[in-house]
Amino acid sequence: MEMFDLSLIWALIIGFGIMMYVLMDGFDLGLGILFPFAPDEDARDVMMNSVAPVWDGNETWLVLGGAGLLAAFPLVYSVFLPALYIGVFLMLAGLVFRGVAFELRFKSRRDRRNRRMWNRAFSWGSAIAAFAQGAVVGKYIQGFETQNGVFVGGAFDWLTPFSILTGIGIMIGYALLGTTWLILKSEGYIQAWAYKLTPPLLVAVLVIFAIISIWTPLVNPLVWDRWFGIIGIIWILPALTLLCMFVVYWSVKRRRELMPFMATLGMFLFTYLGLVVSKWPMIVPPDYTIWDAASAPESQLFLLIGVLFVLPFVLGYTFWSYWVFRGKVRVGEGYH
Template identity: 90%
Template sequence: MEMFDLSLIWALIIGFGIMMYVLMDGFDLGLGILFPFAPDEDARDVMMNSVAPVWDGNETWLVLGGAGLLAAFPLVYSVFLPALYIGVFLMLAGLVFRGVAFELRFKSRRDRRGRRLWNLAFSGGSAVAAFAQGAVVGTYIQGFETENGVYVGGPFDWLTPFTLLTGIGIMIGYALLGTTWLILKSEGYIQQWAYRLTTPLLLAVLVIFAIISIWTPLVNDVVWERWFGNLHVIWVLPALTLLCMFTVFWASRRGYEVLPFIATLGTFLFTYLGLVVSKWPWIVPPNYTIWDAASAPESQLFLLIGVLFVLPFVLVYTFWSYWVFRGKVRAGEGYH
């Protein structure tokens, strides 16, 4: 008998990595989605400079989650990649365009045409990546058509009305993260613009959250049983999500700077935990649990040693980068 459940440990590590990615990369994707609506080019400079020092570190968590899945749960890759190939490709292409735009936009200060091009790459890449992430989440909620551990569905099965809604929902949610981040990092007319956008985006998130909450148990029997068989337990998470949403509204209306962003992070956190609790322990729904999809214990243990060594350094680097670049970002100043 194993002293430790390695599959459970890996599930917690990967879940933590995905959660950190959503929370930390969500706001800079949100800024990209908001980019075309910014008041002027100075505001766009401030938006990009506010995340330029940390965006690449934020994506470290995506690498951790993806590499961890491949190493610890290879069955996930054998199903997810054929099922989500187009969606994952769109996400990665969006992230590439956005990453290139970070560097080249600042090198085009005197070239208006070039700057407009990189503005488009940044906003378009952010929007595509965010939508693809939401669609992937929606596909995971729906489940996969498999036989003997092999995906047997079509290449566009991931694109349904439900996944379109989850994709749009993630885009709007990330935009809300972007506005509350900008409230924290900017000042003057840029901050006021972010304040004005926060309430409409929050209402849109609330509406989509309600629709998805009603729709989700209808597309997945396991979620139906989980939700309505544990009313006294599982519904604590949606209640906390709604509390965080109210806090965003209340704090932004009263001019708070830090609390709206923290409450928006809480909204995402409790929604994410609600999804995990709803689907646990199915990692390839509706047929395979984390133990069914796990690699050999020897492989998991070998890789776990390396991850446990690296993870503290990633956490320290993340904290340090945010600490060093704390404070307001002003027009004409920044990372570049």
């Protein structure tokens, strides 16, 4: 008999990694989505410089979550890759375009044509990556058609009206994270523009949140049972999400700087926890739990030792990078 449930430990580690990626890379993607609407090139410089020192570190969490899934829950890969191949490919392609744009845009200061091209690469890459992430989440909520642990659906099954809505919702939510991050990191007319844009984005997020909350129990019987079969603590999570939305609105009206961003992070955190609680312990819905999808205990234990060694360094690096590059980003100043 095992002293520790290794599958549960790995589920918590991977869940933590995914949560950290969403919280830390969401505002990064959101700034890219907002890029075409920025007041001018100076504003775009500030937007990009505000995340240039940390964006690659943010994506470390995506690598951790993906590698952990492959090592600890191989059944997830055998189902998710064929089911979500196109969506995952679009997400990774978008992230690649963004990464290239970070460097080459700053090297094209004197070439306006190339600069516009890399502006578009940064914006489209961010939008496509964000939409693909949301659509993949939507398909996860709906579940996968499997037989004997093998996906038997089509290549475009991931793209449904529900997953399109969740994709758009993630894009708008990331854009909201982007404006609140910009409130924190900028000043002057750029900060005023971010303040002005935040309330309409918040209303759009609220509308889509309401639609998805109503629609989700209808597309998945497990979620229906969780939300309506047992009336209890689960309802605290959407209530806390709504509270965070109110705090965003209140703090923006009073021209707070840190509070809007922290409250928006809270919105994503409680929404994410609501999704986890709604689906637990299913990792490949609707048929397979974390224990069904787990690799051999010996493999999980061996890999766990390595992850527990690496994780403190990743956390330390993340904290240190944000601490070193804290404060305002001003026009003409920045990482590049």
